[in-house]
Amino acid sequence: MALSALSSGMPRPALGLVMALAGALIITPDTLLIRLSGLEGWGLTFWRGVPIGFSLIVFWIMLEGPRRARDQLPALLGGPAIVIIIANFFNAIAFNFATMETSITVVVTALATAPLIAAALGAFILAA
Numbered sequence: 001m002a003l004s005a006l007s008s009g010m011p012r013p014a015l016g017l018v019m020a021l022a023g024a025l026i027i028t029p030d031t032l033l034i035r036l037s038g039l040e041g042w043g044l045t046f047w048r049g050v051p052i053g054f055s056l057i058v059f060w061i062m063l064e065g066p067r068r069a070r071d072q073l074p075a076l077l078g079g080p081a082i083v084i085i086i087a088n089f090f091n092a093i094a095f096n097f098a099t100m101e102t103s104i105t106v107v108v109t110a111l112a113t114a115p116l117i118a119a120a121l122g123a124f125i126l127a128a
Helices: 012-037 041-064 066-077 079-101 104-125
Strands: none
Touching (some): 012 041, 012 104, 041 066
């Protein structure tokens, strides 16, 4: 089911609010489960990364189909994809260690303000 099918008739700002609310509701219990797991930083990073990576690959193949996914593999070895992979790697590590070392409120607030800071930097640097 495409995103356009889910949002038919819904104004774009309302769709954005629904997506933001859904993201906040999904990430909030995640931090509680991280605390309850009792895992240390690197173990936590491994055990969160493996299922997330596996599920992303499964969803990618389901959405694109095996043939198209195989055709897209060379693009994953290009420069922009490698930069995104490295950034996501450091983001996952930072999130896990921040959750273990500081208040959940600080972590969730930082997550919530990241898109606002990115938009402000985009407006300032790229004049977008």
